[in-house]
Amino acid sequence: MGETTDVTNIYERLGGRVTLDDFMAKIEEKVATMGGLCDEETAALLVAQELGADSPVIRIEDIEPGDNVSFACKVVSVSGVREFSRDDGGTGRVANIMVGDETGTLRISLWDELVDVVKRGEIAAGECLQISGYARDGYGGGVEVSVGSKTGHLEVVEPVQEIEVAERWDSIADLHESEYNVADVNVVGQVLHIGDVRTFVRRDKPDSTGRVGNITIGDETGKIRVVLWDDLVDFMASENLNVGECIEIRGGYTRENNYDSVTEIQIGDHSGIKKTDKKVDYAENVTPLSDIGVDETYTVVGYVTGLEETREITRNDGKVSRVLNIHISDESGNNRSRVALWGNHADTPLDLGDRIQIIDCYAKSGWGGGVELSVGWNSSIHVING
Numbered sequence: 001m002g003e004t005t006d007v008t009n010i011y012e013r014l015g016g017r018v019t020l021d022d023f024m025a026k027i028e029e030k031v032a033t034m035g036g037l038c039d040e041e042t043a044a045l046l047v048a049q050e051l052g053a054d055s056p057v058i059r060i061e062d063i064e065p066g067d068n069v070s071f072a073c074k075v076v077s078v079s080g081v082r083e084f085s086r087d088d089g090g091t092g093r094v095a096n097i098m099v100g101d102e103t104g105t106l107r108i109s110l111w112d113e114l115v116d117v118v119k120r121g122e123i124a125a126g127e128c129l130q131i132s133g134y135a136r137d138g139y140g141g142g143v144e145v146s147v148g149s150k151t152g153h154l155e156v157v158e159p160v161q162e163i164e165v166a167e168r169w170d171s172i173a174d175l176h177e178s179e180y181n182v183a184d185v186n187v188v189g190q191v192l193h194i195g196d197v198r199t200f201v202r203r204d205k206p207d208s209t210g211r212v213g214n215i216t217i218g219d220e221t222g223k224i225r226v227v228l229w230d231d232l233v234d235f236m237a238s239e240n241l242n243v244g245e246c247i248e249i250r251g252g253y254t255r256e257n258n259y260d261s262v263t264e265i266q267i268g269d270h271s272g273i274k275k276t277d278k279k280v281d282y283a284e285n286v287t288p289l290s291d292i293g294v295d296e297t298y299t300v301v302g303y304v305t306g307l308e309e310t311r312e313i314t315r316n317d318g319k320v321s322r323v324l325n326i327h328i329s330d331e332s333g334n335n336r337s338r339v340a341l342w343g344n345h346a347d348t349p350l351d352l353g354d355r356i357q358i359i360d361c362y363a364k365s366g367w368g369g370g371v372e373l374s375v376g377w378n379s380s381i382h383v384i385n386g
Helices: 002-012 020-033 040-050 112-119 172-177 230-238 343-347
Strands: 068-085 091-101 104-111 128-137 143-147 153-157 185-194 198-201 209-219 222-229 246-256 263-267 272-275 296-307 311-314 320-329 336-342 355-365 371-375 380-383
Touching (some): 068 112, 172 222, 296 336, 320 343
Parallel strands (some): 222 263
Antiparallel strands (some): 068 091, 091 104, 185 246, 209 222, 246 272, 296 320, 296 355, 311 320, 320 336, 355 371
8 A cells, every 4th residue: 555655746746747547558568577576556657757746837938058957748740760981880760750739839859779669660650758868959950859769758648638739831931041051941832743753872971872862842831842862762662652642741941942043842861751641732823935034944845846857966074865856836926935855755755746744944144035945854844735
């Protein structure tokens, strides 16, 4: 009777972080783990300490870099496990999860042995956690909490009160209007275009290769390119991703593309991406041929009024590329533009009179001072007869 009362008193110090049933179950697990080396009360003290007993209740919005923190949260998304080379030549492992409470969201980095809970599938979106770790400046800005097997603690719990997550979603228009390098971008969009996957040699490790792929998504406010790196590229194939489906991105960041100076979302090891049942309406913004200026990206519609032969061109890097030049005109016939279809786009079956839509072509100065539309790797072309 007395020991049970002592355990109950210890539980009350948790301030409702977990249910009594969950607390008692964790005590039994602790006693079993210790091989009978501790009694129920000692196990209760150990469990309570791990769950942040006697510590002030911390909300995510209060966490600052440099703090040792213990707080309750709900899992929003879970990334895969990544291996990396340590400076001492050893191999380390890290996994990232996004968590939230009623005040905001936060990235958690799990290191080495702790990533096994992710590999074993013991942590999933919607579960509640009690986390102890060290807060630091996050990748790309913001704050993240680092949890290691020797410097922190993570445990799935059943809180007395359900943890509500204050979800924050960005609109694509806001991302374009913001300064570059916005961290922790959360967005839902409809897939408009799926690009090819490219393998490249890393500049910092000439003997190592990486992979990059891109998709274009849109919402009610606009569209934006999403760039996926390395293992996240597999999402495009493993999820059987199709144009028209909707995806959810968490923890991305924006940057300016070096090629066309437009804002894009970068998805790396610290980010999450998945299909979603959320519905997003997107309508392509079509620019009349008469309104096209140079050095901008456009979506246009026109009738094929000129078809040339496909040619091969040797680029400055020695590689051979193919190009098909066509002309398109608007309904009135008064506005006509030259269009260069590069690479695989040159194989698009077209006939004179076809009505086509070209998405994300780039306008530049052409021969004779006119404007030429370039249809490249990030463009798509569709025949819309009928």
